[in-house]
Each structure stands twice: as C-alpha cells, then as structure tokens.
Amino acid sequence: MINLSRPASLRVPLGHCLRSTKGHGIAVSTRLRAKDIKEVPVATYAKDKKTAQRTVLSVDGSKSDPSPISTKDIQRTATPFDKAVVPSLTPTLKAFLLEGKVAVVTGGARGLGWNMSQALAEAGAKAIALLDVKQELGDRSAAELHRTTGIPVQSYRVDVRDAKAISEVVGRVNQDLGSVDIVINSAGVVDSNIKAENYDDTMFRHLIDINLTGSFLVSQACARHMIAQKTGGSIIFLASIAGSRVLHPQQQCAYNASKAAVTQLAKSLAAEWAQHEIRVNTIAPGYMDTALNREALLEGQKKHWASMTPMGRLGRPDELNGLAVFLASDASRFVTGANILADGGYAVY
Numbered sequence: 001m002i003n004l005s006r007p008a009s010l011r012v013p014l015g016h017c018l019r020s021t022k023g024h025g026i027a028v029s030t031r032l033r034a035k036d037i038k039e040v041p042v043a044t045y046a047k048d049k050k051t052a053q054r055t056v057l058s059v060d061g062s063k064s065d066p067s068p069i070s071t072k073d074i075q076r077t078a079t080p081f082d083k084a085v086v087p088s089l090t091p092t093l094k095a096f097l098l099e100g101k102v103a104v105v106t107g108g109a110r111g112l113g114w115n116m117s118q119a120l121a122e123a124g125a126k127a128i129a130l131l132d133v134k135q136e137l138g139d140r141s142a143a144e145l146h147r148t149t150g151i152p153v154q155s156y157r158v159d160v161r162d163a164k165a166i167s168e169v170v171g172r173v174n175q176d177l178g179s180v181d182i183v184i185n186s187a188g189v190v191d192s193n194i195k196a197e198n199y200d201d202t203m204f205r206h207l208i209d210i211n212l213t214g215s216f217l218v219s220q221a222c223a224r225h226m227i228a229q230k231t232g233g234s235i236i237f238l239a240s241i242a243g244s245r246v247l248h249p250q251q252q253c254a255y256n257a258s259k260a261a262v263t264q265l266a267k268s269l270a271a272e273w274a275q276h277e278i279r280v281n282t283i284a285p286g287y288m289d290t291a292l293n294r295e296a297l298l299e300g301q302k303k304h305w306a307s308m309t310p311m312g313r314l315g316r317p318d319e320l321n322g323l324a325v326f327l328a329s330d331a332s333r334f335v336t337g338a339n340i341l342a343d344g345g346y347a348v349y
C-alpha cells in the first residue's frame, strides 16, 4: 500500500495558474485580477484508491473552461477504403496509402491503439492484428473493424511482457494475415500520483516491463520476420510528452522514465535497422482523453492538464490517426528515429 501522508504542494506556471498552498493561500500574480481566480480541485490517489488526498489549484478563470470531459472514449465508426478512388489520387496523396500492408497493433483493443487501427484500415491496409491482454474487448474490436471496413482483422490475446508468447503470436500473424509491414506499440499502463519515495519496486518493474520491455519484444519479434523476409517495414512506438519533460502535478516517475526510455529505444532501433529498410519512430502524445486517464479521482487534475495545454483541452482518441498513417506509409519514407509531438502545444511552455 502506498502511503500519501501529506497533500501535494502544487506549483504551476504563472500566466496559467497561481500558487496553491495548504489552506488555499493564494500568491496573486500581477497579471491576474482577483475575480479571475478560480479554484480547481485536484485529487492525489494511491494505487488502492482509498487514500486520496485532495488539494486545490488556483487557476486563471478568465480563460474559457476546457471542453467537458466525457465519461467514455469518443467512438467513431471506420469507413471502408474504396480502391476505386486510387487512380484519381495525386502522387502525394497516393504515398499515404497502405494498400497491401499488414499491421500489428498492440493495445489495439481500445483507446489510441484502437483508433489508429481504424485509421490504418481507412488508409487501405490489407489486414490488421490486434494484440491485447483484454480478450473479450479485443475480439469485439476486431469484429467491429472487420464489419465496418471489410478487411481481415484478427484479435490475439497476449501479454506484451511474454517473449515466448509474442514470438508465437507474431509467427501466427505472418501465417494468418501475411508478412507484417507495420507495427504500432500502443499497449501501455500508467501509475499516477505515487511518490517516488513510496514507489513499490514490484509496481515499478511491472510498469517498465509493459511500457518498455513489452514494446521492445513485439518490435524485435516483428523485425526478425521483416529482416528474414527482406520486406522492410515501419515500427511506431507510443512514447509521450512525459518522455522529455516531467509531467505535473502528478508524481509518476516510473511512467516518465519508461517513456524516455521508449524514445531512446526507438532511436537506437532506427539506427540499427535502417540497413534493413525498417523505419522506427515515436509518437509523443500530450494528454489524451482515453480510459488510461479515466479515473474519477483524476477529473480535477485533467482540468489542470487542459489549462496547461495551449489548445485548452485533452486530445481526442482519434487525434493521432493522421500521424500514425503518415509514419506507417511511404509519405514518411525518409523519416526514421524521429519523436513527433501531438500534444495540443503542451511542450511549448
């Protein structure tokens, strides 16, 4: 059990927020009038969710409220790819097509992985494999993607930490759907609001094992086939803005470290596998409105995250789709080792 004995002392940048202290003392910025100050509740929770600590951020209330936070992922229905349009496309637009390509998407049962899978299908992918620990959801998502787009979509229940199982599943994907051309590593977990001094070592290793080692194992298994078959490919990792800056006010040292490591891992693989025509890149999303962040106790923090983002809101689950298609396709054929932000401007501050 994690013991959070004191409310977090939160400090946020001037111009967005003022200073919050115990007892709600407010250090008034010279740029804000008192009537513009608004208090936003922030909950800090431990893993068992029973030891939440609450505090208050004083934010600039003169700005319009961030978009309301939905209670579940915004769902959209994929549209089937129509081959008939291809001849009329310009060479530039044709380069974005994924015709004939087979994709593996980990964490594809829901969230960002699910949305990017829909996008791959809409861009003409030949077949998609969804790899996830969630059997029922994975099966449902695969059935839905097949129903809406008509392409073969197969769900494989597998834990990305299990090297042997991953190797077997990737072998089966090659047999079932064809040689893999695209890999999106979207399986991931987060532990927020756990103080470093209280971080349980088993939990720390668990997170690193999924976010870092799991992404490596899937990429390695797929790259082995790409190298043996001399087909090349595109591998995409889901890193995060947390990979290059410490997110706050939540304490999440393991997550931040895992995403920094994923970013550097991708660059290393890009260097090693360029000779095999395998490109490796990372997408670094800002805060996205998915189930990963959907905890009742995080709602107050989400308002703070939105206020820290120039666009004033969290990203929608489908707002990485275009970037994923770009990186998966020939449109990015000279792009490798890149870490591309999609964060509503969060990183500009």
Ligand SMILES: NC(=O)c1ccc[n+]([C@@H]2O[C@H](COP(=O)([O-])OP(=O)(O)OC[C@H]3O[C@@H](n4cnc5c(N)ncnc54)[C@H](O)[C@@H]3O)[C@@H](O)[C@H]2O)c1
Residues within 6 Å of the ligand: 106, 107, 108, 109, 110, 111, 112, 113, 131, 132, 133, 134, 158, 159, 160, 161, 185, 186, 187, 188, 189, 190, 210, 214, 238, 239, 240, 241, 284, 285, 286, 287, 288, 289, 290, 291, 292, 293
């Ligand atoms: N949502 C955000 O704000 C955000 C921001 C930056 C980066 N990311 C990253 O994007 C990726 C996807 O996040 P999301 O918001 O879609 O999360 P999500 O929780 O909605 O989806 C993650 C999926 O990964 C699967 N998964 C978890 N552990 C697994 C394991 N061991 N083996 C196989 N599958 C496993 C889950 O079952 C789930 O379906 C993660 O790597 C996350 O760190 C998310």
